[in-house]
Amino acid sequence: MWIEQRLWTPEGGWTVTETSPGKASLVLYFAAPGALTPESILADLRVAYGNAPILGCTTGGEILGPEVLDDSIVVSALGFDKASVRMASRDLSDVSQSRETGAALARELAGEDLRAIFILSDGTKVNGDSLVAGCLSAVTSDVVVTGGLAGDGARFQTTAVGCSDAMRPGRVAAVGFYGDSLAIGHGSFGGWDEFGPPRTITRSAANVLYELDGEPALDLYKRYLGEEAQGLPGSALLFPLSIRPSGDDAGAEVVRTIVGIDEEAKSMIFAGDVPTGHLARLMRGNFDNLVDGAGRAAEAAAAIKGPSLGLLVSCIGRKLLMGQRIAEEVEIVSDVLGKEASLMGFYSYGEISPHGFTGKCELHNQTMTITTISER
Template structure:
């Protein structure tokens, strides 16, 4: 597997370089070449000129491409208008296939039909690269459908074609159209084709969790019952102005989707404080504000690079969210994330409007990420021994002022965690009897009242509730004869037995210390007869307890069913 790469400057330069690539691969058929062409705001006429040159000089070669917010050239994040890469398959049984799915005016059912019709195209593939025009198609639905129709556990990697209010996002394939509502697939396969893919995040949670109390599709209306924008305004002093997009990009929201944490960022805000997000956030989700931590980001890059090194790829695809470039502030610092991979093998890729990944061997939905770095290492045949210049040692903090920000954020998060833990402990203490570790009278009374009120509100439902009260016999005599230490031992052993017995019942059965030597048990779903049977068994178990100085303890029981 080989790769060539250039920046398109003019027709003569590109014709010359393409001729050199052909000469280097003399003897390899043109249909073993697949080109990637990524355009960062280049005129469409220039992109079409590149396609025309490839078609004239290598008519059997295939190609895909899209709009971008920067190109990965020689491992660096650049703003060259057009980057062209050619990947060459050298093993006889390796193959690739390209397809473009135009989704203009399609509903979900039509998209599903088109994917179903492509089923044969997916046969035998071992990896799939996808590029989508994210803003113009139903991403969540498409990711769900892709899981249904793509081969199980086949790794997926790719990104979103970039567009803004001046340049619409688009994708294209050979002999296809420049479509603003489409998905491009590049499928790799063959016995000798191998892949290892991964992704990098690096954003850390900031502050307390936030509940999505109102949302619809991409619009996030309320967090914790307040307009969503108030989170940015109140905690971060971010104004609702023309810079909101870039300011909010530094503090995206983290949300858990299919047991994986993904990031979502705000695009803009309306006059009522509703945020339009980069993709859907379901109502009821729990979010965290996050901040980019350079140390964590570069540490994760290093781990991912070391993972890819062990795979020994021949070509590496890099899909780097444009938001990461914005976070670093300049291309030189942004390239600190991508250069280490180019030191392993030749890279190609672009700065995306979102990223897609399904890791190798995982039969799960294709995950749509924001602000991530997706990496896919590919090779033909077994791993080759070669010298690799390890650039991961250069992943140092570029700006010492960031360290202060990180320390302050760490202080806030640590203080918050300690406060949450302290409040949790206080909440437990407020409802717990110290000696027996059971609910205290106030809490058991509250739960009984809540249950009885529920019975009154829903008399048509079967909500039988029975209370069991027990009183240790002659407990004052035990204290007077043996001392309070022995009395406390009796209370602890009896309460432990009660808790253990109740825990074996329904999850909503509860027990507590009513006062002194009295205990209360609430048994939802038990009628008086069943509760009496439980009480009688518990009475016998208490009588069989063993104590150091006391021969035995007994208890008297009372049972009452709520009417």
């Protein structure tokens, strides 16, 4: 397997950071909103890589090598010796279509030698939990499913995905990786600290939380945030919730990010489901623990030896909290995966990966997730 990487910046245009020896099997790109028009990105990649399958999305920040970037476009072209890929896409007109969309994509990509699926989805018009559940319902348990929800900086307005065409909103696309020659690794960890007592979700509907312990959820949340509540919903990225089924062991939690609030209903809207009966706790960031979480994700994904592509999907909330220190989480991943790993990635509105504790693929928020791809 070979890997070629490219970078576009407003100052320097396109530069090639690693060069290829042949025809690309797959091209992946992650682009800052407005860096170039979707049509221009596609045209430039077609000039470079011909008719190769091209998959990409908008971001909340870009990653290439050990660096975190803004206002850029990062690209990795892969050439496989034996393995193959196939892509599929669907358009969402309503969030209620999320589960069937995931199932339809997985059915289209299903095959005896399918090893992994990498999904990119619109980040504002989808229920990520339902999308993942639909995908898992249509593939065997040995297929690794990872990916992420497209970003739009910290604006949460419009995201877009491209699947061998110009990026557009409302799109969900996936690429399937096929063949016994492939080695796929994955890891996902957060590093956020819980605070306050665990509370029971007493009323919710899908991804909308109405009550915790019988109290309006938004009222309770504002009380804990104090002065930070004045910055809602944006400040909520810095104070996510961990949720887990009542009775499950500690460590089985998933993190949920608030993407909107309803002052009239006193409710909070999350990027994924918050089921009634689950336990919830507030969380806050600790820089050292967040960096350590990225390192643990890399350790879990580092089983592959030799040249590999490391796909990093980290949460926009981590980037906003860590500020200038955000490069530290990518640097530790680079150190753990080693010099033979070529890194690229983006900051997302949701991360898709098997859970680091339970092994079940889920939608995550506020995590660093890593997928490593190599060919034996």
